[in-house]
Amino acid sequence: MSEFAASARPLQEELPKAKLIYKRILQAVSKALKTVRQGQMWSYGEMDECASAIVGSLLRNADALVSLSMVKGTDAYLAEHSAGVAILGAALAWAMGYESDTMLDVALGGLLHDIGMGWVPEKIFSKQGALTEAEFSIVKRHPEYGVEIVKSQKAVTGRVKKIIGQHHERLSGKGYPVGISGNRVDYFALITGAVDVFHALASDRPHGKAFTPQQALSTVYNGMETEFPRAIAEHFVKVIGIYPVGSFVVLASGEKGIVTRINRDGILVPDIVVLFSADGRRLPEPVAVRLAERTREQDGERYKIAKVLNPREDGVTVEEYLESAAA
Numbered sequence: 001m002s003e004f005a006a007s008a009r010p011l012q013e014e015l016p017k018a019k020l021i022y023k024r025i026l027q028a029v030s031k032a033l034k035t036v037r038q039g040q041m042w043s044y045g046e047m048d049e050c051a052s053a054i055v056g057s058l059l060r061n062a063d064a065l066v067s068l069s070m071v072k073g074t075d076a077y078l079a080e081h082s083a084g085v086a087i088l089g090a091a092l093a094w095a096m097g098y099e100s101d102t103m104l105d106v107a108l109g110g111l112l113h114d115i116g117m118g119w120v121p122e123k124i125f126s127k128q129g130a131l132t133e134a135e136f137s138i139v140k141r142h143p144e145y146g147v148e149i150v151k152s153q154k155a156v157t158g159r160v161k162k163i164i165g166q167h168h169e170r171l172s173g174k175g176y177p178v179g180i181s182g183n184r185v186d187y188f189a190l191i192t193g194a195v196d197v198f199h200a201l202a203s204d205r206p207h208g209k210a211f212t213p214q215q216a217l218s219t220v221y222n223g224m225e226t227e228f229p230r231a232i233a234e235h236f237v238k239v240i241g242i243y244p245v246g247s248f249v250v251l252a253s254g255e256k257g258i259v260t261r262i263n264r265d266g267i268l269v270p271d272i273v274v275l276f277s278a279d280g281r282r283l284p285e286p287v288a289v290r291l292a293e294r295t296r297e298q299d300g301e302r303y304k305i306a307k308v309l310n311p312r313e314d315g316v317t318v319e320e321y322l323e324s325a326a327a
């Protein structure tokens, strides 16, 4: 087992492969959800293949798929979310020192964690705005539905079933569907639960607008020790950095831009694309800047990240720039 983010292969080499894998995962998860919704049998083989592809890509270069999981589209939320949870969960398991067989279970558990939503009536699942108490009590059954749905597939391990059944349980006992607490909650379900919260909050959902990656990360942090074990958050920073890909930041100079790549040798100085000049004018073309190189120069202070902002306030669509940066 190689050390986390040792980047056995260069990012540029892995990105094109990771993009194909990511696309395939979205198709496979959408298909599985659709078949479950229609009361048919989902394909274990396809899901297992996707889980293997995720682990293979992460081990070659973790930043490729992790970056793609931060690019959010507007449609197919659940497929994107399941892919993101699978990728981030497997990367987190690796960062915590687990071997590839565990990463495979966490990846498969992530892909299938919300499969039970296929049994939640469509009109509740995609309702805009707040759910009634009665509707929410149906949504809260999706972990049990999920276990029921995968039960007939003998190859699904006990660990994957626990991830599906317990990903909304919390250390405090305030989770659902059962409300078990402390070490009665499966550790890998907690890993999946933490990345589920992070990824859901950082995305536009049917029930709410996206937080910035930092707000999502601090929500996970605030839940440490009451909801999730502290070690999970500590290692999660290794996976997504202090300024995750997609963060909209202002530099000490006043320039504003988007984080496009984590710098493993200096997580405070990622690569960004600058969109606004120091006097607030939108640049005609985005300018790629490696903050690590600039901060090594004499007036490097200007290139330190001063603050994280909400991109919506400046009318910025982060996804556009991430896609071009990943191209």
Ligand SMILES: [Fe+2]
Pocket (backbone or CB within 6 Å): 113, 114, 142, 167, 168
């Ligand atoms: Fe869920």
